[in-house]
Amino acid sequence: MKSYKQRGYENRIELLQGTLDLMILQTLQWGPSHGYGILQAIRTGSGEVLQVETGSLYPALHRLERKKWIKAEWTVSENNQRVKSYQLTAAGKKQLAAERSNWERLTAAMAGILNPTEGAEGA
């Protein structure tokens, strides 16, 4: 029943979800930040390679908030504007550690697959 298009959309979301979550949690490790701040941090941190869309960022933030890995606080900026700023919770820190190790295992495995000769040469 599902159209090809719908399935494609789902795959993209799934791929992004884990990595984006990890990136957000990692960014917040350095201290509380708001949506725009997180976006800029990811962009500059990746050397302008990763462009996170707002349509992905905000759902992710709200989802993580619901999972209680991050919590939001309303503050007032120097321009007297209400700012929603997010920070890591204890559960979020645990999650970050777990996802980091997952990510490292994944990248190591990917590296093994993508560069099989490297390992052979090194041995």
Add this chain to the structure above:
Amino acid sequence: MKFWRQRKDEELNAEIRHHLDEAIRDRIARGETPEQARLNAQREFGNVGLVKEVTREMWGWTQLERSLQDLRFGVRLLFKHKSFTLIAVLSLALGIGATTAIFSLLDALLWKTLPVNQPEQLVSVNGLGFAYPDAVYRELREKNSVFAGMFTFHALEVTMSDGQQAEPVLGELVSGDFYTVLGVAPHLGRVFNKADDQTPGAHFVTVLSYDFWQRRFGADPQIIGKQIKINNHSFTIVGVSARDFRHVEIGSAPAVRVPMMMKREMLDYIDTTPVMARLKEGVSLAQAQAATETLYQNILAPFGANVPPANRRPIRLVAAETGVARGAANLRNQYSQSLLLLLALVGAVLLIACLNVANLLLARAATRQKEIAVRLAVGAGRFRLVRQLLTEGFVLAALGGALGLLFARWGTVVLLGFLPPKATLEIEPDGRMLAFTSGVTVLTGLLFGLAPAMQATRFDLIPALKNDAVGTATIVRRWELRRLLVVLQVALSLVLLVGGGLFARSLRNLRAVNHGYSSDQIVTMEIAPDRSGYTAEQQQNFYAQLHERVAALPGVQAATYLGMLPLNGSEGFEGKIEIPGSRSSPNQKATALFYGISPQFFATFGLSLQRGRDFTMQDVKTPLKSILVNDSFARAFFGAENPLGKRVSTGSFKDMEIVGVASDAKVLNLKETMSRTVYYIQEPRHMGRQRLCVRAIGDVAALITAIRHEVRSLDPNLPLYNVKTFDRHINESISRERLIALLASFFSLFALLLAALGLYGVMAYAVARRSREISIRMALGAQAGSVLWLVLRETLWLVLIGIGIGLPAALAATKLTKGLLFGLTANDPLTMTMATMLLIGIALLAGFLPARRAARVDPLIALRHE
């Protein structure tokens, strides 16, 4: 929840605003102009609405919230389109209401289990088709090993009095373990036990039904221990039975129950009673049947050849969880086929109503196409839209269902009015009825909501957005679907019209039947002095005095007593006729119907005496000496000979002399063929309950008052009941036929109206769609008549296709009417033709209105509009 959502929404707005502001500030800091910065920031951010939408999804709640949103939107739309909503809701409500009403009647008649303990264990011995002598019942009860208990019961009319006012009610004789085997608890006091049913004529105790206790005694909590009179005997009220429990016999609702041992006091002189039993835990019906049959044959064995053949018939156990129905003319047999047929009929009407609403929704979807296209274009999910359109459908269905429940309550009252006067069925809105209604409602909602919803969202956006209302592929497709729906409506309504026509004509035939009586101006009423303690002699005196007084009243032409009214649907007594020295051939079926009457019967019922004389009071003293016969009898047995003075014998009655010949009249029911009838005189010592029948001159109502007065002056405590005219009695005797004819014709015409509406809608839309084409034709010189024909031709095509489907379907469907029609066959060509002509006529009318509008189009205006 709404506030929670509003707050969250505001927060999300603030969050996004802040994001944009930060982005703009950054860009300005990097040297962009404020205007540039704002545009670039917005472009970078993307579609704000979409971001909000996908972010909201993360909040949870949204599923429910969306449903509520859809609901609000749906309700708002329905309010906006009032006439659309009104037509849709009313037609659905009528359909749902009618199906619910008929369902609840059928449920009470056929399917609902008795409100007793484990009703699935109840069995009836031979389905009450046969009654057993007390001795046999006792043997069966004592010696069987398969039943947890057995009981007998027998309902009959009694006169109940609280000392002030006497009234006839239904009573029931029950064996001592009736309540305990059924597992019916007392509401107040106690129910009977075995000790209450030991010695004939010794147990003056009664248990009232809950309904009767409510109605007659105003639910008096102090009722236990009080005395009431039943058939003039004082009984102590020992209990009131459980609220839901009314009967085990469908259609009867006894008000008072007394122990079986009080048979004689209840004036029941029949020594056999029907038997029911409860299966032991774990015993199957088949096991019980085999065991009971063996036991029964053992019981009969000692009697050998003395057992009459009728009693040898094997025991057959019948599951009785839904109650039992007794006799060939019982309510179940009489009404279940008609009601099932009516259920199918109103179901079809409901289907037509659904098709109609689907059609209207499709038409509306067409006008909303642009709105839907816009919403799809800005990123609304297709599923979301389908769901929303479906929700609108369900709102319609729910409104229809709710109103339908109201209609159903009213409808059941109407339906119950068509049951025979002495039958009672209690129909209260209950869980089953509610479940049925909601089931039907959901089904209808799905039926008319889904197709249009799927259809409405499946089209190319671009042409729809371009405001091009003409000629897109989607519109054509939807158009085809609408035509298909209309064709189906036409076909279905033809089937219903044929059915309605058949039943209406059948009823007309019944009404036109010549029954032989001059039936107007006859008043009949029941009276039962035996139940008020009159001895046989007192009864005779009473009846003689009453007759004398009534006959003397002004406005009375003749008066007579009858044990049984003519045309009351009972089975009657047919006897074999022997005529000493008769020349009738032996292969001719020499039987006649025997009907007991009193003097003045012929004068009262307007039958003419063709020869001889009426019975006199002298004949009453020597019953079965003289008889009268009807014309058919005289012709069948004596041909042209004068039958007066001839002798007739039947069974043990020998040599009865024919003293008169009366004109023919139907005795048992309107449907019988005119039968040979022997009138004999009722023996006064067997009188008991009688029907006083009076032929009035002038005002019938005033006469009834006068007769009541005479009865009261003879005995103020004697209830006079079932007062009605003979015409009404005849009408009641065909109540089933009236019910089915009335409902079938009403709903078939309603179906026709719906189909006409559907047709009108489709044609009106077609005309609107083709207005440019029509204008061009007219501009090029086409006459109004040819334009008219253009549209009518299309209508006619739709109708003819519908008829092509409908006629064969009708021919197949009318097979279900077998046995319900009188004086015509199920494939009656006249009815078929009339139904078809009516359909074509109405359809052309429905097509004519839009056609005329098309023909009146001013081509200049229409073309300028483009």
